[in-house]
């Protein structure tokens with residue numbers, strides 16, 4: 001339990017996308033022969049970051065999408081599948097930090113759940129600051145395995161020239177009350193974050209280990225982008241077990257309903 005620690009969820013607008021990418025749910029996104037003529041179902045895919053203030057340091061969890069997404073993502077072709085087109089000026093990460101009275105240099109750590117372009121999109125904001133950039137060792141290793149500018153939603157421009165510190169295994173009390181949980185499957189090195197707060201209790205931020213409540217189930221529903229399905233399922237159960245044990249609030253990576261039910265910054269936070 002970390003006295004004096006606060007958690008601020010920074011909503012950063014939304015991408016829009018065909019729900020089939022997010023939920024491979026038979027009868028929902030997958031058309032039957034009776035529904036094959038129905039149009040594709042496009043939904044909001046919201047994105048958020050989390051600011052954790054502790055007595056021993058200030059941490060940002062994930063960095064959302066960049067302002068120049070349309071040009072930056074062009075090599076991948078994914079800008080047409082996941083346009084970041086539901087974002088207002090005050091929702092970009094740099095605006096959100098300003099609303100919290102912060103500039104990139106005020107962060108001690110920027111920790112990445114994984115390095116997909118909608119989580120590492122603003123990593124370059126922290127270049128040449130004192131912020132230490134942190135991701136899992138497995139994610140970092142994997143990002144050095146491919147040639148060319150991108151592989152799926154991993155885009156080298158997001159993290160080129162940056163130095164990362166890595167964590168491996170589950171990391172308890174990285175800062176007071178803040179732990180990282182290895183939850184691979186979505187990508188080789190996807191992590192979730194656990195924060196133990198005196199009033200709220202435990203919060204678990206799943207990032208893309210669990211996209212949304214409908215993915216969590218039970219039953220668990222996978223997504224179109226999964227690096228390793230077996231790891232994906234076992235990571236969801238790892239989160240579920242921990243959540244049940246700690247009676248945690250589980251915050252999903254891209255849940256269009258949940259983000260509006262949470263207490264969000266700059267107005268609200270969790271203590």
Ligand SMILES: [Zn+2]
Pocket residue numbers: 114116153186208
């Ligand atoms: Zn992802």
